[in-house]
């Protein structure tokens with residue numbers, strides 16, 4: 001389970017899309033949210049867009065692996081898709097905030113790899129939020145105002161990427177993923193492979 005968090009606008013969605021396009025062993029977790037869709041966002045692809053009662057029902061019936069209030073909207077991770085992907089041996093990528101990351105860590109610490117993206121500068125962050133051109137001035141202002149609090153959680157993450165240039169960040173994220181996949185405890189079938197090797201020696 002590979003988690004990407006950052007202050008809003010630092011580039012998680014952009015980097016996630018690049019990783020998904022370049023690695024066929026990882027699946028994106030599509031969150032459910034009560035936030036209204038931005039222009040061009042597709043239900044079921046970018047998010048599952050639901051109303052508040054539907055979100056509450058999903059939460060109360062245990063359908064969410066984690067959930068949080070972010071910028072006055074509700075967000076959560078649907079459990080079945082993640083469990084299905086993991087049981088099929090796939091890795092899962094999450095674009096979620098620090099609250100959701102903490103909740104995943106409560107039940108799956110060993111299976112979690114946590115990456116925090118930082119913008120190079122405050123001005124870059126503001127410029128990125130504006131350049132997305134999909135949020136109102138009020139929303140951009142609200143997200144900039146929360147950025148410092150969000151960033152204060154960087155110490156809870158395993159890896160930090162300062163997102164200067166997206167292709168360079170992709171190289172770094174791919175390196176993290178490859179190294180984490182090679183951890184001994186994650187290599188399924190390793191002991192029988194080594195046994196076979198040693199028996200042949």
Ligand SMILES: Nc1ncnc2c1ncn2[C@@H]1O[C@H](COP(=O)(O)OP(=O)(O)OP(=O)(O)O)[C@@H](O)[C@H]1O
Nearest residue numbers: 008009010011012013014128131132163164165166
């Ligand atoms: N490395 C980068 N350099 C310049 N612009 C970038 C970079 N990464 C992303 N952007 C741009 O910044 C804007 C915000 O990026 P993106 O939507 O990926 O951020 P996010 O972290 O997913 O935001 P949110 O938390 O609000 O979902 C987009 O217009 C994107 O094209």
Ligand SMILES: Nc1nc2c(ncn2[C@@H]2O[C@H](COP(=O)(O)O)[C@@H](O)[C@H]2O)c(=O)[nH]1
Nearest residue numbers: 031067068070075076077095096097099100
């Ligand atoms: N805890 C969770 N946080 C989530 C989830 N899905 C997205 N997010 C985070 O919300 C903010 C805002 O996202 P936006 O799409 O409205 O810009 C961002 O930090 C996301 O990472 C989730 O399922 N759980």
